[in-house]
Amino acid sequence: MDRISWIRSKAEGKVLDVGCAGGENFKGTRFEVIYTDINEFPLPNFMCADAHHLPFNDNSFDSVVLGELLEHVTNPLQVLKEATRVSRKKVIFTVPNEFAWPVQLKPFMPLA
Template sequence: MQTIDYDRLHLRDGDRVLDVGCGEGRHTIGAYLFANIDAVGVDLSEKDLQTARQRFSDFEVQDTPGKSLVFQQADALHLPFADNSFDKVICSEVLEHIPDYQGVLAEINRVLKPEGLLAVSVPRAWPEEICWKLSKPYRQVEGGHIRIFNATQLRHDVEDLGWNRYARHWAHALHSPFWWLKCWFWGRDDVKVVHWYHQLLVWDLMERPWLTRNLERLLNPLMGKSVVMYFKRGTDVD
C-alpha cells in the first residue's frame, strides 16, 4: 500500500533516496522498483527490517548498474549519514510515533541535499480523532500514535527549516471506516464486519479494481486517512 506518490516526489534515475522509518519496506521497495535509484531504508525495529529484506528478496530484480537497495537499523534522531547526502527523503506514517518529531525533521534537513525533495505523511487529524475517541487502547499500545497532528502546524514546522510545500494530497479513504470499526470493537476477534472489511481492503490492494480505486480517489479529499505533503527549497519544482 503506497502512500507517497513518486511522481509528485519527482523520483528520477540516479537519485539517492532515504526512507526514514521504513518499517517493512513498502516505500523503499516501491521507490526502487519505480526508478533506477540507490535506496536506503532505516528503522529501529530489526524485526521489521528482516521482514523488509525478505519481501525484497521475493522480487525477481535484475542487477542494474547504479541501482541498489539497503536496509539498515538506525535511530531517526541520529541518522548515520553525512550532511547533504540524499536527493530525496521519504518519511511516511512515522512522526506520529516519535516524541521528538522535530528532532527527526532536523536530521532529515541535515542529510538532504540543498536541492533535494522531501515527502512526509501523517494520519489526518479528524479521522484520527474518531479513532482516539472510540478506543483508548488504540493510542496506548506499544509503538502506537502519541499525538494527533495538525497538518498546518506540521507544514510550518518543516517550513521553519527552510522548506516550502509544493504539493499536497490525501490517501487511503477506504481505510478510515476500517479503523473506526476496529477501534469500536477493539480487542474482539469475532466481529464479522471487521473481518469482512479487512478482506475488502486486501482484495482492493491485490486486485486494484476500477470501482474501489475510483471510489477512493473521489473520497480521499473528504476522508482520506493520511495527509501527504511534499517540500522543496526554492520555487523551481512544478
C-alpha cells in the same frame, strides 16, 4: 492517489526511507533506496538507525522520506531537522489522516 503512490511521485534520485518498516514505500521500484528503522528488517540496503540521530553525512540523499513516522517519535522536530540535514533536495513526509480511520478500521469492526 494513495499515500504510497504519492510518495513515489515526489521522490527522486537517491532516497533515504526513514522508519521504513517492511519497505513498502519503494518495494518493486527502481529507486536507489537506503532503508532505516529502529527495528531490524530483512531488506537490502537496510541500516538500523534512530531517526533522531541519522548516521549519514550532510546532503547525502536527494530525497528523504518519513512515511507515517512523525507520530511515533519522541521529538518530531529533531527528526525533521535530521531529515533536512541529510537531504540535498527534499524531505517528503506523511502523517495519518484521522478522517480516513473509519474506512481503514471497517474490516476489523464486528458486524452488528
